[in-house]
Amino acid sequence: MKIYEKLRNELKKRHLRITSQREAVLSVFLENEGEHLTADEAYEKLSHKNSHISKATIYRTVDLLKEMGFLSKVNFGDGMERYEVKDLNTHQHHHLICTKCGQVYEIKEDLLEDVEKLIEERTGFKIQDHQLNFYGICPKCQASKNEEKNTEEAARHSIK
Ligand SMILES: [Zn+2]
Ligand SMILES: [Zn+2]
Ligand SMILES: [Zn+2]
Known part of the structure; x- marks a missing residue:
């Protein structure tokens, strides 16, 4: 999949390790497109899938993915910080x-x-x-x- 290649490239550029956890966090947002998950909801979904990621790692990774332009924060006025995958082309x-x-x-x-x-x-x-x-x-x-x-x-x- 193209977006994962792009993720690997971006991580390399920043001299960050390409970990399966980082890919897993991106994948949970990709799989739940249109749901606008919070970091906590992403954590819930990942722990159901038996991914052993701590909440702190999820938070850090969400921040990183946002900074790298893979996620954007959306605000619907409900006081929650929600995220969705950014379409890189549009x-x-x-x-x-x-x-x-x-x-x-x-x-x-x-x-x-x-x-x-x-x-x-x-x-x-x-x-x-x-x-x-x-x-x-x-x-x-x-x-x-x-x-x-x-x-x-x-x-x-x-x-x-
Ligand atoms: Zn949306
Ligand atoms: Zn309604
Ligand atoms: Zn436009």
Whole structure:
């Protein structure tokens, strides 16, 4: 897999050892794409797989992977430090966060190319990446709210 080769190269460049633990930490984030794990959750998943990695090693490795550009920190306003694998070839995808149930959805298309071009023209910046969160009510929560309304209404009608 390409990303592991890249990881090995980056480690070599920094004169760091290529350990199976470092690869395992990256792999747990790759295998749980879209879940935005915290370091603790990554630890849980790895210990289920019988990888003998200490929590401290996970924390250090997550920091290292972030610094090397393999993971990016995502903040959904729930006070947790979450991470996801950075797509090395594209800009970061957008997140849709439901303010009712906290579910996070992803939009994989960039959709920002025109905005990026505009910003580059206006500011002279060369845009490398961006992070964008949208907050709102997910379809499931909207549906359950309508249901509530309907049952309330039905209850009112049956009282009559
Ligand atoms: Zn994501
Ligand atoms: Zn973009
Ligand atoms: Zn929701």
